[in-house]
Amino acid sequence: MSDPVPYAREDAGAPPSLFPDYRSTVIRSPREPLVRIPATLTETTGPTGCWDRLMGPALADLTTQHAGVPLGQRIIVTGRVLDEAGRAVPDTVMEIWQANAAGRYIHERDQWDAPHDPNFTGAGRVVTDADGRYRFVTVRPGAYPWGNHRNAWRPAHIHLSLLGPAFATRLVTQLYFPDDPLIEIDPIANAVPMPCRQRMVARLDMDVTEPNWALGYRFDVVLKGREQTPFEEDHHD
Amino acid sequence: MTDPADRQPDPRANNQDPVLFGQTPSQTVGPFFHYGLPWKGGADLVGKSDMGARPDLFPEAHYVLNLSSPSGVPEGTVIELTGRVIDGAGDGVPDAMIEIWQANAAGRYRSHDDARDDVPLDPHFVGFGRASTDDEGRYRFRTIMPGRVPGPGNSLQAPHIALSIFGRGLIKRLATRVYFDGAAGNEDDLVLAQVPAARRRTLIARADEAGAWSLDLVLQGAGETVFFDL
Numbered sequence: 150m151s152d153p154v155p156y157a158r159e160d161a162g163a164p165p166s167l168f169p170d171y172r173s174t175v176i177r178s179p180r181e182p183l184v185r186i187p188a189t190l191t192e193t194t195g196p197t198g199c200w201d202r203l204m205g206p207a208l209a210d211l212t213t214q215h216a217g218v219p220l221g222q223r224i225i226v227t228g229r230v231l232d233e234a235g236r237a238v239p240d241t242v243m244e245i246w247q248a249n250a251a252g253r254y255i256h257e258r259d260q261w262d263a264p265h266d267p268n269f270t271g272a273g274r275v276v277t278d279a280d281g282r283y284r285f286v287t288v289r290p291g292a293y294p295w296g297n298h299r300n301a302w303r304p305a306h307i308h309l310s311l312l313g314p315a316f317a318t319r320l321v322t323q324l325y326f327p328d329d330p331l332i333e334i335d336p337i338a339n340a341v342p343m344p345c346r347q348r349m350v351a352r353l354d355m356d357v358t359e360p361n362w363a364l365g366y367r368f369d370v371v372l373k374g375r376e377q378t379p380f381e382e383d384h385h386d
Numbered sequence: 387m388t389d390p391a392d393r394q395p396d397p398r399a400n401n402q403d404p405v406l407f408g409q410t411p412s413q414t415v416g417p418f419f420h421y422g423l424p425w426k427g428g429a430d431l432v433g434k435s436d437m438g439a440r441p442d443l444f445p446e447a448h449y450v451l452n453l454s455s456p457s458g459v460p461e462g463t464v465i466e467l468t469g470r471v472i473d474g475a476g477d478g479v480p481d482a483m484i485e486i487w488q489a490n491a492a493g494r495y496r497s498h499d500d501a502r503d504d505v506p507l508d509p510h511f512v513g514f515g516r517a518s519t520d521d522e523g524r525y526r527f528r529t530i531m532p533g534r535v536p537g538p539g540n541s542l543q544a545p546h547i548a549l550s551i552f553g554r555g556l557i558k559r560l561a562t563r564v565y566f567d568g569a570a571g572n573e574d575d576l577v578l579a580q581v582p583a584a585r586r587r588t589l590i591a592r593a594d595e596a597g598a599w600s601l602d603l604v605l606q607g608a609g610e611t612v613f614f615d616l
């Protein structure tokens with residue numbers, strides 16, 4: 150069989166693995182250079198069409214998982230999953246997790262002094278439609294402190310995880326909010342060079358916002374695309 | 387002036403700006419992914435156990451991610467794959483997540499992009515799994531030995547499992563492969579051949595006393611695992 154068309158390498162917006170301002174990268178990032186390997190079926194395939202069986206059913210509304218309504222600002226987060234050529238990535242799983250409106254995670258290891266919300270867990274999962282569209286309803290997460298340096302606070306963010314069509318397109322990222330001044334002093338966001346850092350900032354969109362119900366944010370996710378197949382050699386006469 | 391109902395706020399620079407269009411950058415999973423990503427049974431690709439999850443890290447009422455529902459027992463040899471994730475100080479990494487992707491026993495991927503109809507799919511096998519590391523940094527999967535799949539040109543790859551590491555302090559996932567000591571094809575595998583000979587052993591799992599395939603994943607320093615630029 151002919152070799153599969155490889156996926157593109159990372160572009161100028163990719164952060165480094167070692168970013169000393171984010172302290173735990175210092176002892177956890179590799180020191181040897183990455184080894185370039187040819188793209189085979191292993192890298193150009195990924196699980197497709199079996200999400201329910203693999204992970205369980207979709208959970209698109211994080212505000213109705215418990216008996217009551219969670220506290221905080223209800224928001225809609227929606228957008229499309231695209232490849233680098235702007236084509237939709239349909240039928241791919243997108244998972245999210247986040248802190249509650251006070252900035253506290255439902256997690257044993259998150260022990261700072263902000264309240265839990267018994268009506269909010271903060272985990273969701275959807276599959277993109279034929280146009281690559283996804284939509285979640287949740288509450289806006291709060292900022293929270295972390296131990297990276299004195300007075301370190303993460304900007305409000307939602308963690309996003311996407312598989313895309315292939316092992317090569319796997320992406321975990323974070324969505325930030327457009328009115329948050331903490332982004333520009335956050336070592337994790339700052340590992341991504343400007344202006345590409347802004348690719349992680351959602352837009353408040355009045356067309357997504359629902360009157361008397363929830364503010365709407367639009368956020369497209371762009372995954373690696375397949376490299377162009379060369380049509381023919383250029384002839385220089 | 388436009389009607390207030392038709393106005394949009396100044397978007398500033400943001401995700402929808404066409405000038406910025408390009409790959410969404412990677413960010414760490416952080417330390418608190420356990421209730422959002424590794425579902426119960428995610429590390430058991432052949433059975434119905436709870437392997438892969440860490441329900442000890444959050445209250446049961448907040449376990450909203452359900453069990454997966456495997457349909458039956460797949461073809462092939464059941465194997466266990468285990469090892470520790472180790473940082474640059476030699477300590478286990480207790481908050482990492484490992485993902486695997488592999489072919490079935492016949493060497494076929496369950497993917498639209500593997501269209502080889504002459505190689506059978508297994509209705510009981512997907513080939514994708516997730517495991518959280520435990521407090522000592524150990525991961526553990528139960529799966530089947532993958533078959534061989536085509537490699538570059540007309541070559542045949544040795545049996546292997548693609549593996550990704552995520553964790554606090556990892557801004558980008560680290561991608562590598564697991565091969566199996568003594569397996570047919572290891573000597574001729576064109577991906578292994580890209581790896582400097584002295585470092586190939588970092589990709590080759592060995593059988594431990596209990597019969598499991600064991601491979602430590604060393605993030606940094608002596609014996610550092612080979613990671614790929616995909």
Ligand SMILES: [Fe+3]
Nearest residue numbers: 306308416418
């Ligand atoms: Fe977080």
